[in-house]
Amino acid sequence: MVPKAKSRALSKKTANANHCKHEELTSGPSTHALKAGYRHHTNSQVMIAASGSRKRKAADGAEVILEAFPSTLGLPDDDITFDPKYPTQSKHAWMKIPERNPLTTRRSVIYVAEPAKIDDSVRFMKDWSRPIIRGKAIPKSKSQEPIDMESLVAYLKAFYHGLEVRVLPVALTFSAWEGEPTPNSGKTVPADPSDIDKIRSVGLSTGDELIRIRVRETPWRDESSAHNYFPYQYQLDLNDMTDVALSLLPSDAYALLLTAEHDLYESIDDDFCCGRAWGASRVAIVSSARYHPVLDDLHGVDFAHVWPASHCTEYVDGMSYVDIDESMLDVRTQNTIKKRVKTSDAINKSADVLASPLERAVRAHQLTRSPTASDLRSAFLLRFCRTASHELGHCFGLDHCMYRACAMQSTSSVAEDMRQPPYLCPVCEAKVAWAVLTKTSHSQDSSKPASKGRGKRKVDEVAPDWDEKELRWKKDRLMAMKDFCEGHGSGFSGLAAWSAGILELMGGTIC
Numbered sequence: 001m002v003p004k005a006k007s008r009a010l011s012k013k014t015a016n017a018n019h020c021k022h023e024e025l026t027s028g029p030s031t032h033a034l035k036a037g038y039r040h041h042t043n044s045q046v047m048i049a050a051s052g053s054r055k056r057k058a059a060d061g062a063e064v065i066l067e068a069f070p071s072t073l074g075l076p077d078d079d080i081t082f083d084p085k086y087p088t089q090s091k092h093a094w095m096k097i098p099e100r101n102p103l104t105t106r107r108s109v110i111y112v113a114e115p116a117k118i119d120d121s122v123r124f125m126k127d128w129s130r131p132i133i134r135g136k137a138i139p140k141s142k143s144q145e146p147i148d149m150e151s152l153v154a155y156l157k158a159f160y161h162g163l164e165v166r167v168l169p170v171a172l173t174f175s176a177w178e179g180e181p182t183p184n185s186g187k188t189v190p191a192d193p194s195d196i197d198k199i200r201s202v203g204l205s206t207g208d209e210l211i212r213i214r215v216r217e218t219p220w221r222d223e224s225s226a227h228n229y230f231p232y233q234y235q236l237d238l239n240d241m242t243d244v245a246l247s248l249l250p251s252d253a254y255a256l257l258l259t260a261e262h263d264l265y266e267s268i269d270d271d272f273c274c275g276r277a278w279g280a281s282r283v284a285i286v287s288s289a290r291y292h293p294v295l296d297d298l299h300g301v302d303f304a305h306v307w308p309a310s311h312c313t314e315y316v317d318g319m320s321y322v323d324i325d326e327s328m329l330d331v332r333t334q335n336t337i338k339k340r341v342k343t344s345d346a347i348n349k350s351a352d353v354l355a356s357p358l359e360r361a362v363r364a365h366q367l368t369r370s371p372t373a374s375d376l377r378s379a380f381l382l383r384f385c386r387t388a389s390h391e392l393g394h395c396f397g398l399d400h401c402m403y404r405a406c407a408m409q410s411t412s413s414v415a416e417d418m419r420q421p422p423y424l425c426p427v428c429e430a431k432v433a434w435a436v437l438t439k440t441s442h443s444q445d446s447s448k449p450a451s452k453g454r455g456k457r458k459v460d461e462v463a464p465d466w467d468e469k470e471l472r473w474k475k476d477r478l479m480a481m482k483d484f485c486e487g488h489g490s491g492f493s494g495l496a497a498w499s500a501g502i503l504e505l506m507g508g509t510i511c
Helices: 031-036 045-049 064-066 091-093 119-130 149-159 236-246 293-299 313-320 331-337 345-349 357-366 373-395 412-420 426-437 466-486 488-505
Strands: 024-026 111-112 165-169 174-175 201-207 212-218 232-237 255-261 276-279 284-286 340-344
Touching: 024 313, 024 357, 031 313, 045 064, 045 091, 045 426, 064 488, 091 426, 111 149, 111 236, 119 174, 149 165, 149 255, 149 373, 149 466, 201 236, 232 236, 236 255, 236 276, 236 284, 255 373, 276 357, 276 373, 284 373, 293 412, 313 466, 357 488, 373 412, 373 488, 426 466, 466 488
Parallel strands: 111 165, 111 255, 255 284
Antiparallel strands: 024 340, 174 201, 201 212, 212 232, 276 284
16 A cells, blocks of 8 residues: 555544534545546446346345445545546456466465564664654554454454464564674664664564565654654565565465564555555565554544544545536436435434444444544554455455445555445455355366366356355354454444444345
């Protein structure tokens, strides 16, 4: 993820965000997105994209479920507004990807590698994960929250329900790279990197080999800068970290997620990168450095309007501030603009049956209007889990989603990231369901087209009991997500409420 050079200031309408009651929610795209050329996909289009065939009919009740999934917002500087015509990836298109890795009995485990430890030869790296904002170092208690690996693994087990997720049994350790300066024995490491020779590389040991990780010193941090994207003294080269991930990939791995606590960069043009995946190579990397809530102001994150409250109509309109002549739009787009729901009554009532999944999620989110330290830790974990599930989604062959608000959306900033949901839209969920439920015992996936000159299975050829199996998997997955979220604090309360709402809508229907 590469942020824009500056973030957009909140309008006067959103200045008092902490006092916003989210009385009206929007399920359509913003006027800014519409002006940029984005068009909301109809329920019929989403159903066809999710089923993989125009021939299959939607089950009774499917329309109600599809209606519960709001459109992507597309606020100013959001990635989707820079390329609103980005190609969609239907289930049919996804199944035809030649490079898509099949899930087999031989390769079916998702491995998660813990962040590397730091040995004494490079103990100065401990300060590299401690942010400095406007010349002041942030206390460790607020800025160096460790990644909760047990919870991360449990979340991914629920998100990719039916697959085994394990911690990689390899201890990674940062150490000195040959020829690079090291701290003098018995002396305190200077906090200011200018007091020692500049570091160009460190080594990352896998136990079998030491791999060079290039580092770069970040630009001077201007104390007066309102848009300071470099709170860390040094960043690690993402490409070198990828070499480490590739060297660790077990033979039974479907994918490997390498976690990091240091800030990363991918190219000289990047400010930073929170995560990246190489789907065909089955590896992904995610850094937690930018997700600490203490950095929210730096990234322009409005904590009161992170998902699900990002669908607050007042907030969306205030951020968009685009005058648009609705009379010049087609009827479909005019109807999309009108997809707004009064939530004040539903939010104030105790009967969940009266509230939509989005309304339930917002009601749960409102309980953290004044977040405690525990709330912030939970929010930090959710942010990391969401990006981890997104990057692993690319290992499944999922492209960035254009259909609805979805965990697989692309993003251009941390602020945009926080506005996006942690759930999968119906199209992306259908792809994961197919991948998990059609796992084979062969090296060649039966759902994947065969090589040129050989027969291939048609996308719309499904087993007679497929709909039943898919529905059961979706319900079990939602229940697993709900159970996880209910035990992991307020940061996950919105997702727990959303999952419960979708489960109730599903009943005996298939989406």
